[in-house]
Amino acid sequence: MPISRRLPRSIATVCLSGNLLDKLEAAAAAGFDGVEIFEADLLTFEGSPADIRRLAEDLGLSITLFQPFRDFEAMPEPQRARNLDRAERKFDVMQALGTDLVLVCSNTQEAAIDDDARAAEDLRRMAERAAQRGLRVGYEALAWGRHVSRWKHAWKIVQQADHPALGLIVDSFHTLALGDDPSSIADLPGEKIFFVQLADAPRLSMDALSWSRHFRNFPGQGELDVGGFLGAVARSGYAGPISLEVFNDDFRAAPARLNARDAVRSLVLVEAEAGLSELPDPPRSDGFAFLEFAVDQTSRRALGAFLETLGFRLAGRHRSKDVELFRQGGINLILNAEQDSAAAEHFQLHGPSVCAMAIQVDDAGRAMARARALLCSEWQEQRGVDERVLPGIRASDGTLILLIGPDDLGEGSTSWENDFHMLPLPVEDGLTRIDHVAQALPTGSMNSFVLFWHAVFGLDAQAPVDLADPQGLIRSRAMVSADGALRLPLNISESRQTSTGRFVTAFAGAGVHHVAFEAPDIFAAVRAMRARGAATLPVPPNYYDDLAARWGLDDALLDQLRAHDVLYDRDAGGELLHVYSRPFEGRFFFEVIERRGATGFGAANAPVRMAALARL
Numbered sequence: 001m002p003i004s005r006r007l008p009r010s011i012a013t014v015c016l017s018g019n020l021l022d023k024l025e026a027a028a029a030a031g032f033d034g035v036e037i038f039e040a041d042l043l044t045f046e047g048s049p050a051d052i053r054r055l056a057e058d059l060g061l062s063i064t065l066f067q068p069f070r071d072f073e074a075m076p077e078p079q080r081a082r083n084l085d086r087a088e089r090k091f092d093v094m095q096a097l098g099t100d101l102v103l104v105c106s107n108t109q110e111a112a113i114d115d116d117a118r119a120a121e122d123l124r125r126m127a128e129r130a131a132q133r134g135l136r137v138g139y140e141a142l143a144w145g146r147h148v149s150r151w152k153h154a155w156k157i158v159q160q161a162d163h164p165a166l167g168l169i170v171d172s173f174h175t176l177a178l179g180d181d182p183s184s185i186a187d188l189p190g191e192k193i194f195f196v197q198l199a200d201a202p203r204l205s206m207d208a209l210s211w212s213r214h215f216r217n218f219p220g221q222g223e224l225d226v227g228g229f230l231g232a233v234a235r236s237g238y239a240g241p242i243s244l245e246v247f248n249d250d251f252r253a254a255p256a257r258l259n260a261r262d263a264v265r266s267l268v269l270v271e272a273e274a275g276l277s278e279l280p281d282p283p284r285s286d287g288f289a290f291l292e293f294a295v296d297q298t299s300r301r302a303l304g305a306f307l308e309t310l311g312f313r314l315a316g317r318h319r320s321k322d323v324e325l326f327r328q329g330g331i332n333l334i335l336n337a338e339q340d341s342a343a344a345e346h347f348q349l350h351g352p353s354v355c356a357m358a359i360q361v362d363d364a365g366r367a368m369a370r371a372r373a374l375l376c377s378e379w380q381e382q383r384g385v386d387e388r389v390l391p392g393i394r395a396s397d398g399t400l401i402l403l404i405g406p407d408d409l410g411e412g413s414t415s416w417e418n419d420f421h422m423l424p425l426p427v428e429d430g431l432t433r434i435d436h437v438a439q440a441l442p443t444g445s446m447n448s449f450v451l452f453w454h455a456v457f458g459l460d461a462q463a464p465v466d467l468a469d470p471q472g473l474i475r476s477r478a479m480v481s482a483d484g485a486l487r488l489p490l491n492i493s494e495s496r497q498t499s500t501g502r503f504v505t506a507f508a509g510a511g512v513h514h515v516a517f518e519a520p521d522i523f524a525a526v527r528a529m530r531a532r533g534a535a536t537l538p539v540p541p542n543y544y545d546d547l548a549a550r551w552g553l554d555d556a557l558l559d560q561l562r563a564h565d566v567l568y569d570r571d572a573g574g575e576l577l578h579v580y581s582r583p584f585e586g587r588f589f590f591e592v593i594e595r596r597g598a599t600g601f602g603a604a605n606a607p608v609r610m611a612a613l614a615r616l
């Protein structure tokens with residue numbers, strides 16, 4: 001039974017960077033209804049709690065919760081009595097803030113007594129005092145609580161305390177981190193759940209506290225079933241706010257407004273997963289319809305010539321714009337040197353680079369509706385008379401993503417001819433399609449990109465891998481569609497000296513740093529490329545000696561690999577053979593890949609590639 005209702009959206013100030021005012025403004029701008037005020041943000045703020053109340057009011061935000069109140073229940077004397085005085089002072093702050101709810105998280109102190117009756121008694125007393133002021137107390141089990149770490153245990157204590165001003169607070173992280181089952185939250189009386197906090201996280205093997213304090217992220221960015229958790233909450237009849245509470249090292253440094261927009265995007269997604277709302281299905285994709293490079297006249301000549309060595313041919317010239325189409329097999333690459341265009345702007349900022357990716361989708365209208373619901377900004381290029389309009393959205397870094405429906409640029413369709421004077425040249429087919437497009441991301445932005453590709457296109461994030469560059473570590477995560485037709489590895493580096501770091505710093509931000517083309521016969525493709533003057537990225541002999549040992553390859557195959565600078569890997573699906581071009585003007589490079597069943601990206605070979613790039 002779907003329960004379509006819009007619950008208020010809230011975010012904890014700890015999720016966002018800046019001072020308290022920055023945080024409030026970012027939350028309001030993103031469209032949140034309310035905020036949880038974290039005590040640390042209040043303590044470091046210049047203004048009084050009453051000032052904060054006014055600021056929030058002016059921004060249209062309610063203050064949904066004040067937190068955390070720590071180490072309260074089941075203490076020995078004299079702390080036990082002192083804790084009630086401490087609570088009274090927090091109540092003063094809450095009244096000045098204009099919020100009626102405080103979060104008490106389960107006690108982590110060694111001195112805490114393992115006695116549910118005592119805990120219940122303490123919480124009941126606190127609730128009595130809160131009630132005298134019209135306030136409420138919510139009790140949350142921290143996954144690392146000294147004696148109370150699970151929601152069922154916290155609920156038992158809340159029931160035992162039996163006071164109308166005391167309720168339960170559930171937090172998806174604490175429940176899912178312990179592998180605890182959230183489904184019976186659905187059986188609680190919804191009105192006794194006072195507040196709901198959501199956070200996702202990658203699966204990591206470490207203690208819950210460190211995991212929670214540094215690696216939480218927004219729903220859809222991690223691996224926990226937050227949608228299932230929220231579904232159980234919704235079935236209880238809970239009608240309060242849904243609040244994001246994320247402690248994350250990157251988020252503390254991320255631009256608050258962009259991060260707040262991601263926060264809303266994650267809520268839209270998880271609400272739909274929980275059955276609280278509907279979202280158009282993600283597109284099914286056959287892969288990339290084309291890639292567009294921003295160039296000027298000079299770099300177009302250079303890139304065109306470079307592509308020709310890889311077997312691409314000039315296949316068409318745009319009817320009204322300074323744009324050329326290069327083709328090979330089913331691969332379309334557009335070189336855009338048009339003045340006063342989005343491409344020209346991109347070129348000014350980044351130099352020759354990929355400025356747009358066109359993705360083939362089963363239904364462009366539905367894909368756009370989903371993107372819009374997920375707060376993507378729509379984009380439309382100026383167009384000439386009779387030119388087709390390709391609907392587009394912007395990715396996290398501003399890269400343009402065009403959505404190509406089945407009738408727009410289909411295989412053998414005449415629609416290219418609509419916009420281009422096509423040249424009657426035979427197209428080569430040594431390379432057949434775009435296998436993947438790899439991007440270098442600025443530090444701290446992995447979660448934002450993962451959410452974009454997961455939410456809008458339904459791609460799944462593969463497990464992160466660490467790649468060793470001679471100058472530092474690169475973290476890589478591939479976003480892949482269910483059938484593997486759309487693959488986008490995302491790379492990030494803390495060091496500015498790695499191939500990824502150099503790319504991001506030298507070329508002003510995120511961008512495509514390599515494009516991989518599929519070849520049915522990689523050795524034939526390399527021979528053809530070399531015959532046209534393309535140089536492959538050299539591979540040291542040591543690599544092949546080790547390959548022989550690792551995989552027990554026969555000498556004939558090894559000789560072929562060695563002679564063609566082809567790298568080899570194997571995964572559960574099968575074999576992977578790949579080879580790299582030299583970089584174009586020290587920027588991006590191309591990969592040729594032959595998949596013999598493998599679904600990965602040859603991560604084991606990345607250090608060899610990066611060392612070769614560093615030597616150049």
Ligand SMILES: O=C(O)c1ccc(O)c(O)c1
Pocket residue numbers: 067068103105140142171197212213245
């Ligand atoms: O990390 C903590 O201490 C902490 C505090 C309050 C919360 O609501 C929470 O989920 C964690």
Ligand SMILES: [Mg+2]
Pocket residue numbers: 140171197245
């Ligand atoms: Mg919490």
